[in-house]
Amino acid sequence: MLKLMRLLTVVCLFFGLGTMTYAASPNPVSSAYMQSYFTTIAAASCLGVYLPHTSQEFDYLRSYGWQIESQQGNDGKVELNYAVAKNYFPQINKQIYLVTFRGSASKSDWKINLATKKVNYGGSTLAEMQELAAQPVPKDGAAVHAGFNSYVDAVLRSGVVDENSKLRGLFKRVSEDPDAYLVLTGHSLGGAAATLLGERLASLGMPKEKFVVITFGAPAVGNSAFAEQYGDKIKLLRISNTADPVPGSLQTFFGGYKQFGEPVKYSLSNKISNLQHAMAMYFDYSISEYYKERDRQISMGRLEPVTDRKITKQPVVAVWVNTSDSLKKLAYVTDIKRFVLDEYRKMLPSYIIMERNLPKDAYTTQDLLKLSNEAGAEYMLVCGMDGSQAPKEGYWYLTLEQGLFDKNGRMLTLGAFGRKVSPAVGNIQAAGENLWQAREALCEQLPFIVTQHEAILGY
Structure with a gap:
């Protein structure tokens, strides 16, 4: 490289x-x-x-x-x-x-x-x-x-x-x-x-x-x-x-x-x-x-790093994205979590990326809704990604589970999306297809989801 x-x-x-x-x-x-x-x-x-x-x-x-x-x-x-x-x-x-x-x-x-x-x-x-x-x-x-x-x-x-x-x-x-x-x-x-x-x-x-x-x-x-x-x-x-x-x-x-x-x-x-x-x-x-x-x-100061916090007049969505250890072992090439986070940033006008400094067990030991509300979010989006390999098979399933909740904890949508893929071939293609379906589910609940973007070289 x-x-x-x-x-x-x-x-x-x-x-x-x-x-x-x-x-x-x-x-x-x-x-x-x-x-x-x-x-x-x-x-x-x-x-x-x-x-x-x-x-x-x-x-x-x-x-x-x-x-x-x-x-x-x-x-x-x-x-x-x-x-x-x-x-x-x-x-x-x-x-x-x-x-x-x-x-x-x-x-x-x-x-x-x-x-x-x-x-x-x-x-x-x-x-x-x-x-x-x-x-x-x-x-x-x-x-x-x-x-x-x-x-x-x-x-x-x-x-x-x-x-x-x-x-x-x-x-x-x-x-x-x-x-x-x-x-x-x-x-x-x-x-x-x-x-x-x-x-x-x-x-x-x-x-x-x-x-x-x-x-x-x-x-x-x-x-x-x-x-x-x-x-x-x-x-x-x-x-x-x-x-x-x-x-x-x-x-x-x-x-x-x-x-x-x-x-x-x-x-x-x-x-x-x-x-x-x-x-x-x-x-x-x-x-x-x-x-x-x-x-x-x-690193050379020629591009601004993407922000973990963007606030506009639209409702703020707290975003939690977790990846399993098995996914990290199977996805040899591309940082799938980074790709998914970037896509959520683009589709949400206002967001806060929440999990950056949390311990590994944060998803089981901490009240995510409470933390989201304290951050000022009106909605909470939780995304989990996993990769499971079939025994003695060369392929595996890349799955994305997505849940959307309002600030009172009421579940608005919950879905799981999966694609069969080789461990080293088609990870981004599969993740993109999963995200496309996940975005459609969000569009049904949140009218402010961005589906059209300007071509920007810096992001």
Whole structure:
């Protein structure tokens, strides 16, 4: 993880978005923080694009102002599945566009993956690109994976360029608008598509500083000549992990492929399976790395720490969150309690986080309602989280129990929400789904629950 922190420091201008300053803090927040922030957004979108019409990840992003549209297409040879999103960030005065390509999820996708023959690469128009791809690859010439190339050609035809190979739609807006920026992302096959589309956009005239590519567990897209000639044409953050075979698969099984870009490798715990490619795992790690970078920014005075007490004109809710010892042992990657507390802070206009300095047995030996009332709360919210592992099974259940009481101790709602999950994969995804249901239960009792948020880079 320290390697990642050093890398983020080195590539401080990676996003090309500059730095930002908050009124509460005189020091600018670095591009390393923004990179970490947008990596988590990209990871959430990469999860959501697998089930675009029912995804709670997309619903979550929409609650923070993201406008998301799912795109599907089929030209008879290639099946396209991706999502287009946009959001405005007033702190940096940027309209951010996010294009997310789905990983392998159908027979058509696997046909693309298995078309491993290399084709000639080049051209500055769609016609030139297709003409060159049909020609033999010259000795020492740049070449790319035939399947990935056909996929990206279909993407270009579907809405990226017009009949004259001029950028159109959001790609034209990003290229011409100084306040617009593009993030291309994808997992596995989707990451390969995002990488190659980024290269094609550069060849079509989009300035390098106008976009970034973020991939998770993506295979290489071309040979050594391609990496050497075109690798520096785009800004690529290539995220993998120590147990994912896919990023090195083409080199291992077929040879002649080479990765490029800025590598970030998540170091998985030795308690985790030695074969780990799931996007849910990458999401867990991206959240964990975001917390580390955020804490680093706070330690430097560039961000204000989140507060445990916020009072507005709305009724105050005392929040008690407890996690079991078994949960702490099973959740190897991400601080789930921190994630849950952050979400409660965002949905409650007025709150007091209560349990910070209490002993371990506080939930059984102290009168929580009395303490809540003494703190000035009108409601008390008690949340307990646990993880129980089935005997001789590799999975466990992440559960969240939530109770809401008024100041007189009258129970307003009580519910338990659970998700089956691998110990190291999908913890945040499962916790988020549980919280989504828990929030719905609160909305039925408390009319002031916040369900829509402004996109804020600092929190």
